[in-house]
Amino acid sequence: MDLENQKRVKEFADEFGAENLVVVLGAAEGEAAGLAAETVTAGDPTFAGPLTGVQLGLTTYHVCEPELKAEFDEAVYDEQVGMMEMVLDVDDIVSEMSAIRDEFCKYL
Amino acid sequence: MNSVIKGASYVLVHTPEMVVYNGTTQTTERVVNPESEYLKELRGHLRSYEDCVNYWPNQVYIGNAHPDELAQVEFPYFDKKKEGAERYGKYGEIMPEEEFLLLVQACDMFEVVKLDKNFVSAHKDAFAADPIITEDIVSKIEEGYELDEIKHFIENEHAEGLYHNNELVGCVRTAHDIDVNLSAHVMHENLMSKASSVLALLYAVRNAGINKEDVEYVIDCAEEACGDMNQRGGGNFAKAAAEVAGLVSATGSDSRGFCAGPTHALIEAAALVKSGAYKTVVVTAGGCTAKLGMNGKDHVKKGLPILEDCLGGFAVVISENDGVNPEINLDVLGRHTVGTGSAPQAVIGSLVTDPLDRVGWKVTDIDKFSPEMQNPDITKPAGAGDVPLANYKMIGALAVKRGDIDRKELPDFIQKHGLTGWAPTQGHIPSGVPYIGVAREDILAGNIKKAMIIGKGSLFLGRMTNLFDGVSFVIQANEGNDAAGTVSEEEVKGLIAKAMKEFAETLMAE
Amino acid sequence: MAILEGKKVIIIGDRDGVPGPAIAECVKTAGGEIVFSSTECFV
Numbered sequence: 001m002d003l004e005n006q007k008r009v010k011e012f013a014d015e016f017g018a019e020n021l022v023v024v025l026g027a028a029e030g031e032a033a034g035l036a037a038e039t040v041t042a043g044d045p046t047f048a049g050p051l052t053g054v055q056l057g058l059t060t061y062h063v064c065e066p067e068l069k070a071e072f073d074e075a076v077y078d079e080q081v082g083m084m085e086m087v088l089d090v091d092d093i094v095s096e097m098s099a100i101r102d103e104f105c106k107y108l
Numbered sequence: 109m110n111s112v113i114k115g116a117s118y119v120l121v122h123t124p125e126m127v128v129y130n131g132t133t134q135t136t137e138r139v140v141n142p143e144s145e146y147l148k149e150l151r152g153h154l155r156s157y158e159d160c161v162n163y164w165p166n167q168v169y170i171g172n173a174h175p176d177e178l179a180q181v182e183f184p185y186f187d188k189k190k191e192g193a194e195r196y197g198k199y200g201e202i203m204p205e206e207e208f209l210l211l212v213q214a215c216d217m218f219e220v221v222k223l224d225k226n227f228v229s230a231h232k233d234a235f236a237a238d239p240i241i242t243e244d245i246v247s248k249i250e251e252g253y254e255l256d257e258i259k260h261f262i263e264n265e266h267a268e269g270l271y272h273n274n275e276l277v278g279c280v281r282t283a284h285d286i287d288v289n290l291s292a293h294v295m296h297e298n299l300m301s302k303a304s305s306v307l308a309l310l311y312a313v314r315n316a317g318i319n320k321e322d323v324e325y326v327i328d329c330a331e332e333a334c335g336d337m338n339q340r341g342g343g344n345f346a347k348a349a350a351e352v353a354g355l356v357s358a359t360g361s362d363s364r365g366f367c368a369g370p371t372h373a374l375i376e377a378a379a380l381v382k383s384g385a386y387k388t389v390v391v392t393a394g395g396c397t398a399k400l401g402m403n404g405k406d407h408v409k410k411g412l413p414i415l416e417d418c419l420g421g422f423a424v425v426i427s428e429n430d431g432v433n434p435e436i437n438l439d440v441l442g443r444h445t446v447g448t449g450s451a452p453q454a455v456i457g458s459l460v461t462d463p464l465d466r467v468g469w470k471v472t473d474i475d476k477f478s479p480e481m482q483n484p485d486i487t488k489p490a491g492a493g494d495v496p497l498a499n500y501k502m503i504g505a506l507a508v509k510r511g512d513i514d515r516k517e518l519p520d521f522i523q524k525h526g527l528t529g530w531a532p533t534q535g536h537i538p539s540g541v542p543y544i545g546v547a548r549e550d551i552l553a554g555n556i557k558k559a560m561i562i563g564k565g566s567l568f569l570g571r572m573t574n575l576f577d578g579v580s581f582v583i584q585a586n587e588g589n590d591a592a593g594t595v596s597e598e599e600v601k602g603l604i605a606k607a608m609k610e611f612a613e614t615l616m617a618e
Numbered sequence: 619m620a621i622l623e624g625k626k627v628i629i630i631g632d633r634d635g636v637p638g639p640a641i642a643e644c645v646k647t648a649g650g651e652i653v654f655s656s657t658e659c660f661v
Contacts, residue, residue: 001630003136005656009628012653022625024645026636026657028498032491036630046405048140058628061621063641071622073647080640083453087501088635367661403660450639450657482661492634492660533661566633566659574639574655 001039006049009040013056019107023060024068030092033062034100041104057106062093111381112433113583114388114425115316116545118169119200119307120532121208121419122161123300123400124154125271130296131400131416146405151274153404155413157204162193165483165530166418170197175546179528185485186412199545200311201240202418206272208303210235213278214248215303215352220295222261223270223278225252240310244354252278268292287337294334297397301332302349304421305394309353312390312423315545323425324386326350326360329373330393331535333364349392358390366570367480367539369393370422371563371579374541377426378436378581388427395419396534403490403533415486420537424544431588434551440467442562442580450576456502459562459580461510471507474525474582475556478543479503480564481531495538499562500526539563544583551585558584622650629655 001009012021023040027033035045040058044051061068064085069077101108128134128150137147160166164181167173167190181188195202203211210231213221228251236246258279261267270278280299284290305328313320328346335342346360363373370393377389397419404414429435442459449455464471479499487495500522507513513521531538540561547559564578627650631638638655645652 002656002658003140005630005658008654008656012626012628016626016653020626021628021653022622022650023628023630024622024641024650026629026631026638026641027491028493028632028635029488029491032632032635032660035491040628047144048137048405059621059625063636063644068621068648071620071648072644076647077644079453080449080451080643081636083456083502083505084451084636084640086505087452087498450637451643452636452640480661487634487661490660492632495634495661498634535661538661566657568638568657569659574657576633576637 001036001044001049003049006039006044006051009056010050010054013058018056018058021058023058025060025062027062027093028088030089030096033093034096037097037100038104041100055104057104059105059107060097060101062097064088064090065094065097109382109429110435110437111378111426112429112435112586113544113548114318114427114430114433115312116424116548117200117308117311117315117422118171118542118545119304119311119421120166120169120202121205121304121307121395122157122202122417123205123208123397123419124417125205125274126300126397127154127401127404127414127417129269129271130397131402131404132398133401133404146408149408150404150414153408153412153414155417159413160417161195161202162189164188164190165485166202167193167197168530169420169532169542170202171199171545172197175527175530175543178530183484186415199315200308203307206231207235207238209270209272209278210249211241211245211307212299212303213250214245215306216299218283220281220283221278221299222258222281223250223252224255224258227272227277228252240307240314242354245352266292268296284336289336289340298332298334300397300419301330301394302345303394304419305330305345305349305392306352308394308421308423309349309355309390309392312392312425313353316425318388318425318427320354321357322388323350323355323358323390325380325389326355326358327373327377327389327391328360328362328393329364329369329391329536331364331366331369331396346392349394365577366565366567367536368563368565368577368579369536370539370541371561371581374424374426374436374561375438375441375579375581378438381426381428382438388425390423390425392423393536394421395537399534403486406490410489412489416533418532420532420534422537422541424541429586429588432586434548434583435586437582437584440464440469440582442578444576444578446575452502453506455564455576455578456499457506459578460503460560461506463580470512471503471510472512472525474558474560476527476543476547476559477503477525477562478527478540478547478559479562480538480540481527481529481542482533482538483529483531486533494529496527496529497522547583551583558582620649622648624649626651626653628653631655631657633657633659634661
């Protein structure tokens with residue numbers, strides 16, 4: 001994850017409390033989604049950014065995951081994400097994201 | 109009359125040392141994590157020049173293989189060798205780093221590039237032997253400096269080192285003591301962009317079969333900015349490169365739009381020619397050192413070579429309609445507007461189906477789409493997916509929605525109207541334009557009639573707007589060359605003969 | 619329990635996946651308060 005974005009995530013966790021935050025991702029592939037999710041839960045796996053070694057355990061979902069989709073207005077989701085969802089490998093994204101959540105999320 | 113695409117050039121420069129010293133992924137890593145495993149392993153993953161030349165996507169880029177051939181190569185590409193691969197191709201070449209450093213020095217007008225004497229003498233002959241490099245350019249090569257002098261500039265005066273085979277062979281000095289816009293880092297970045305643009309211009313003129321004096325305007329559409337502290341992006345890369353390339357009749361300017369820049373610039377060029385303002389305009393761009401090894405961490409982690417080891421350049425020559433070459437149709441322009449939004453379907457709709465709606469064409473009327481031609485060998489291991497394929501899936505989905513194709517035809521549509529990506533991830537370089545050279549030839553050969561070039565840009569990276577951007581245009585067979593659209597000489601003779609016969613018959617009847 | 623309602627939401631979109639502003643439009647409809655939205659680019 002971009003270093004500046006990591007910095008902002010860390011600042012928001014300090015400001016609002018990790019339990020009050022949710023990180024929503026839009027990654028193009030399962031692996032990239034998993035890496036971003038890992039960054040905001042277990043720390044930056046690439047050891048490059050401000051979240052290196054910081055275990056925030058934030059709640060995180062990909063925008064195409066069914067649990068999150070159920071909370072959105074259907075028409076808005078369809079207009080904004082619908083077609084991209086058809087292009088993405090949602091099953092792969094779901095499996096990567098759930099694996100990270102099960103292991104590292106602290107506030108589920 | 110529409111303007112035509114007279115020719116195009118595509119060049120690569122193999123720059124493994126600049127991956128190490130100038131790519132931002134690596135320079136950032138040296139700041140935040142100087143002892144990292146990645147930095148230790150990096151050098152072991154750099155490709156040799158030969159491997160870079162033998163790489164399938166690179167051979168497609170310079171014109172030694174058709175994209176359709178690449179589509180037949182089993183993925184991934186990095187472990188396959190293109191048989192019969194060569195340095196030179198019909199569109200350009202893959203220049204080795206050592207020769208490129210000499211070209212960079214020849215492009216330097218302010219004595220900031222200092223090369224080691226021994227290095228210059230070792231490589232000057234090879235550089236001069238490149239058929240595209242003119243005597244005029246070779247004559248600009250200086251004898252060089254003592255290595256101690258170069259070390260002094262680096263150690264005491266903030267110069268950026270230039271390397272070959274992991275050895276110091278020169279430097280780029282600062283062009284100003286205080287102004288960060290003229291720092292050695294910025295000068296280095298800009299000179300590399302300029303020099304690769306010069307190379308692209310030289311090939312473009314050759315490939316279009318025009319004289320250098322014919323070029324009246326040059327538009328540079330790279331992503332760098334040159335200027336000093338009073339005008340950071342003042343420009344003008346276009347004219348600076350045109351000068352070295354010997355385009356004496358040309359003026360020019362820079363046009364910017366992130367990765368969408370080239371497509372914007374081509375539309376501007378086509379409009380300038382169609383309006384009559386200039387007869388021949390060349391759109392050019394050099395490469396970007398910052399993006400070298402951009403996804404290197406993922407490549408190294410997965411045991412791949414560093415695939416982002418080349419600067420890319422291209423140039424397209426647009427000129428008055430010659431009745432032969434493919435035309436740029438300015439009636440079918442796609443544009444992502446301020447109001448379009450950033451939903452992927454809205455973006456692709458604005459670029460693909462909206463312009464087709466305006467002229468009543470179907471999606472299937474376009475034989476080939478060239479959205480962003482990033483090489484999936486680079487992007488897939490980095491988690492960015494297969495970018496061209498994702499675009500084709502969306503274009504196909506829109507075609508289904510419009511009723512242009514049936515849902516069952518979707519896989520077939522992607523294969524028939526799509527391409528496999530082969531362009532290096534140099535930002536603006538993959539954006540639609542790598543296909544123009546191939547499209548021109550395929551249209552001239554009658555294999556296809558219409559191609560759509562699509563450029564997209566991430567404006568939000570500049571932190572000035574959250575907006576996305578993109579534009580598109582259509583290249584089509586020249587109507588003067590289209591047998592269905594006009595009447596050939598044979599047909600005219602036939603029509604005259606028929607009319608004479610009828611006339612004679614009426615006379616006889618009387 | 620809702621995931622997004624009443625929560626502060628950070629959005630990390632992807633240029634070649636789902637961009638930040640598109641995610642933001644969805645999150646708003648679920649009652650999440652967006653505190654930050656960004657879009658990453660790998661190309």
